[in-house]
Amino acid sequence: MRVQTEEWRRFIPGSRMYKDKKTFFYNGEILLDGENDEFLIYDWEERQTWEVVIVLPGVEVIPPDTFQFCRNVKTVIMADSVRRIERSAFGYCKILEFVKLSRTVEFIGDSAFWYCESLSSIFIPPLCSQIDRDAFRGCKELIILSVPRQTQLGECVIGRTKLLRASPYGIPLHDGLYDNITNSNVNFWIKNIHGNDDRFALHRACSSFNPIAQVIYEIVKRQGLMSFQRKNRIGITPTQYLEVNPFAEDIDQCSVVKRYVLEMMGEAV
Structure with missing residues (x-):
């Protein structure tokens, strides 16, 4: 709700x-x-x-x-x-x-x-x-x-x-x-579950108190779409963090993926 x-x-x-x-x-x-x-x-x-x-x-x-x-x-x-x-x-x-x-x-x-x-x-x-x-x-x-x-x-x-x-x-x-x-x-x-390791940069962004769509998008551009499915030390993916984060109401994986795909195809975003 x-x-x-x-x-x-x-x-x-x-x-x-x-x-x-x-x-x-x-x-x-x-x-x-x-x-x-x-x-x-x-x-x-x-x-x-x-x-x-x-x-x-x-x-x-x-x-x-x-x-x-x-x-x-x-x-x-x-x-x-x-x-x-x-x-x-x-x-x-x-x-x-x-x-x-x-x-x-x-x-x-x-x-x-x-x-x-x-x-x-x-x-x-x-x-x-x-x-x-x-x-x-x-x-x-x-x-x-x-x-x-x-x-x-x-x-x-x-x-x-x-x-x-x-x-x-x-x-x-x-x-x-x-x-x-x-x-x-x-x-x-x-x-410190995510530390400062760049492998877990998307985990940190998606589990943040203040998730920022642009920050998440830039990480995905750098690491690729599969980064959404990378598990951390406790077996949780960035997708799972984003889905349950109550402070991420205006951000969803689908919109990030759509933007990524359109840009890769040379389409205007």
Whole structure:
């Protein structure tokens, strides 16, 4: 589900059908009393009907446990006002598949997305300075985690994930935990999967927070169309990055290939 910028202004808070999905439009309210384990506004049954969560403009913080155990939520889309995602905010959203983070998010808390078992990719914007421990632990399908090199990663951020299993560093301990030395190595490896090797230039461009069509095209001109299908160290191609990158909405492989072919044929682009 994509949300166009001009649509934001007409959204109002609450739960209703939107584009054939039961959608919760969140305005920053405290939904859960974590200390007493009590739902304050929407009861358990209502929370289980939500398929999409859209965080409305103006919301800066998603409080702890807000959407924890919303087991039918598949899609989360955040307005660019969100700066903080607190502890366990989306924990145990077991069929969550797609998350578009705020472009201005600065902090992702302890266990924020833990045990979101269907989440296979997440793209972290460059303003995010810190991701706390266990943020994605238990996201067993997670294989793509695009993280800026300046982002500080806590302990066991990717415990019990496909990405950890693809890591060359150590054997994880019980429940996806690993020791401090392994943690340091894993966190460094996460940020440097593509390194500076020109073979992975297209991977870097397609997994970028700000993919640029011209940059992608220039790399393809230099390396050829087959570069879209080149696998990196974890078996992912640039095509796969581009397909799931929520910040690449206006770029697709077909348009790049068409431009390339027309230019090779001497046609005007």
